[in-house]
Amino acid sequence: MSExxxxxxxxxxxxxxxxxxxxxxxxxxxRRLGIPPEIIRQVSIAMYEGxxxxxxxxxxxxxxxxxxxxKIEIILADHGPGIADIDLxxxxxxxxxxxxxxxxxxxxxxxxxxxxxxxxxxxIDSTVGVGTTIRMVVKLQ
Amino acid sequence: xxxxxxxxxxxxxTGCTTCxxxxxxxxxxxxxGHAVINEERCIDCGECIRVCSSNAKKAMCSKFEHYQHYKWxxxxxxxxxxGQFDNLEDVDTVLQGLLDIGFDDVFEVAQAAEFVxxxxxxxxxxxxxxxxxxxxxxxxxxxxxxxxxxxxRDNLMPILPPIEIxxxxxxxxxxxxxxxxxxxxxxxxxxSPCAAKVSYIRNGFGNYKSKIDVVxxxxxxxxxxxxxxxxxxxPNVSSKAGMIGIGWASSGGESxxxxxxxxxxxxxxxxxxxxxxxxxxxxxxxxxxVELNACTGGCVGGVMxxxxxxIARTRLQSVRRYLxxxxxxxPADMHYxxxxxxxxxxxxxxxxxxxxxxxxxxxxxxxxIQEIRGTLPGIDCGACGSPTCRAFAEDIVRGNVxxxxxxxxxxxx
Numbered sequence: 001m002s003e004x005x006x007x008x009x010x011x012x013x014x015x016x017x018x019x020x021x022x023x024x025x026x027x028x029x030x031r032r033l034g035i036p037p038e039i040i041r042q043v044s045i046a047m048y049e050g051x052x053x054x055x056x057x058x059x060x061x062x063x064x065x066x067x068x069x070x071k072i073e074i075i076l077a078d079h080g081p082g083i084a085d086i087d088l089x090x091x092x093x094x095x096x097x098x099x100x101x102x103x104x105x106x107x108x109x110x111x112x113x114x115x116x117x118x119x120x121x122x123x124i125d126s127t128v129g130v131g132t133t134i135r136m137v138v139k140l141q
Numbered sequence: 142x143x144x145x146x147x148x149x150x151x152x153x154x155t156g157c158t159t160c161x162x163x164x165x166x167x168x169x170x171x172x173x174g175h176a177v178i179n180e181e182r183c184i185d186c187g188e189c190i191r192v193c194s195s196n197a198k199k200a201m202c203s204k205f206e207h208y209q210h211y212k213w214x215x216x217x218x219x220x221x222x223x224g225q226f227d228n229l230e231d232v233d234t235v236l237q238g239l240l241d242i243g244f245d246d247v248f249e250v251a252q253a254a255e256f257v258x259x260x261x262x263x264x265x266x267x268x269x270x271x272x273x274x275x276x277x278x279x280x281x282x283x284x285x286x287x288x289x290x291x292x293x294r295d296n297l298m299p300i301l302p303p304i305e306i307x308x309x310x311x312x313x314x315x316x317x318x319x320x321x322x323x324x325x326x327x328x329x330x331x332x333s334p335c336a337a338k339v340s341y342i343r344n345g346f347g348n349y350k351s352k353i354d355v356v357x358x359x360x361x362x363x364x365x366x367x368x369x370x371x372x373x374x375x376p377n378v379s380s381k382a383g384m385i386g387i388g389w390a391s392s393g394g395e396s397x398x399x400x401x402x403x404x405x406x407x408x409x410x411x412x413x414x415x416x417x418x419x420x421x422x423x424x425x426x427x428x429x430x431v432e433l434n435a436c437t438g439g440c441v442g443g444v445m446x447x448x449x450x451x452i453a454r455t456r457l458q459s460v461r462r463y464l465x466x467x468x469x470x471x472p473a474d475m476h477y478x479x480x481x482x483x484x485x486x487x488x489x490x491x492x493x494x495x496x497x498x499x500x501x502x503x504x505x506x507x508x509x510i511q512e513i514r515g516t517l518p519g520i521d522c523g524a525c526g527s528p529t530c531r532a533f534a535e536d537i538v539r540g541n542v543x544x545x546x547x548x549x550x551x552x553x554x
Contacts, residue, residue, distance in 0.1 A: 005507055024418055030537075033503045034495040036293040041421060048422045067504065114423075 013060025158523035189540035211328025237376035247318030251386030253307035280341035281435035334443030392439035
């Protein structure tokens with residue numbers, strides 16, 4: 001089987017309270033495909049963290065989840081400020097989130113590390129002032 | 142097959158789309174002019190009973206009159222019953238009322254709930270258990286987890302709910318006080334605020350079979366009680382439940398009693414789903430215990446109650462005000478939960494929303510659903526009999542509906 005399925009979600013950057021919605025939708029669709037619960041959880045967490053990041057830092061963006069026979073790919077693309085130092089951003093506890101967001105319990109500096117932890121591959125492509133694209137892969141076998 | 146307790150009277154059903162739109166698991170379709178419930182998906186939450194304007198849906202319950210063959214009939218009232226009466230000064234009046242309408246004894250579920258509270262405190266100290274521990278008292282939540290949140294199955298507290306502890310204790314008490322009674326002489330009647338507990342009693346919890354013999358609707362008993370309680374006789378029985386036990390009737394009562402600040406209590410089926418999603422994603426940190434109730438307000442919001450849940454809750458607050466905190470404590474040297482209060486096996490995961498057992502086939506079907514969905518108007522009107530355009534597309538692909546011409550909106554254009 002060479003076909004793949006794409007689920008596209010628009011992550012609204014205007015509305016902080018709706019952050020996490022795409023992750024819930026992805027979960028529903030993966031359940032319909034009969035994906036094992038452990039994998040669904042991995043994808044859902046990675047997706048959730050990415051979604052929150054896009055809302056906090058980039059004013060929203062686009063999320064695509066591509067399911068194929070052997071893997072699930074998550075591509076998160078935004079036109080935000082970009083990440084100046086990716087290595088630093090990947091460190092646990094490092095965060096540039098504003099206080100207003102931290103007061104809600106977010107911005108603990110665990111977003112990117114968790115995305116890496118719950119996926120098999122992760123690449124970050126970011127240009128300051130242009131935006132960030134993150135590609136994550138969760139293998140199905 | 143899971144035995145349900147929501148019943149539809151086809152002759153009363155007008156085929157409107159109200160229940161269709163409110164069902165949290167999209168288990169309802171309108172076919173041939175009336176609602177049809179998909180039993181695999183139904184979680185017995187009772188939302189459809191609550192919203193039906195034609196009273197076409199009801200919870201299947203037994204009638205007290207039909208079970209007079211039991212020589213010793215014991216009433217097990219849920220604490221939510223106490224919140225139904227206006228100006229109730231003393232729970233004893235309700236208990237006496239139950240005896241007056243024909244029960245031989247009463248055993249309060251609130252009393253058993255105080256033991257479950259004690260067991261919960263002990264269980265939370267167990268090494269190596271998955272946190273947060275999720276209460277297993279609301280059967281809707283247990284079923285929802287087994288259908289939708291397999292990852293959280295091990296978070297469910299494996300301790301029997303108060304009704305079962307009450308059933309065990311009530312039977313033991315009856316046999317001690319009346320050694321002449323045989324097991325089949327004793328009938329345990331649970332007075333239930335909701336449909337889900339009726340289903341739970343019929344199906345059990347994992348491999349555990351309920352010890353309750355008969356379930357009667359709280360509504361039914363309420364009207365019988367009103368008649369006898371008016372007389373104002375001095376009660377000969379006294380309640381054996383304190384503030385904690387009665388507190389279980391409303392949301393937050395169970396969790397606040399564990400004496401640990403790291404808890405969360407949520408009620409209403411939508412909120413329950415949101416909290417379960419959040420726990421599954423790991424974004425609620427450092428919680429010890431989670432109490433979830435499918436009904437708004439907790440058990441006082443059950444579909445078989447009379448009073449609005451908020452009023453019932455306020456009434457319970459005044460009933461509880463001058464009660465001791467708890468009347469049922471474990472002996473000081475007891476540091477473990479008795480073996481017979483555990484359920485050895487949790488409900489198994491059933492992937493109900495899976496399109497096909499074969500992954501490639503599921504992928505093919507999903508692609509078709511997306512394609513059909515794209516041609517539909519997307520207004521989720523429900524006129525086709527499916528709750529949303531997406532569900533309609535899925536129904537076509539699954540072969541449950543003939544074809545796209547069932548869409549009333551596309552038809553007109």
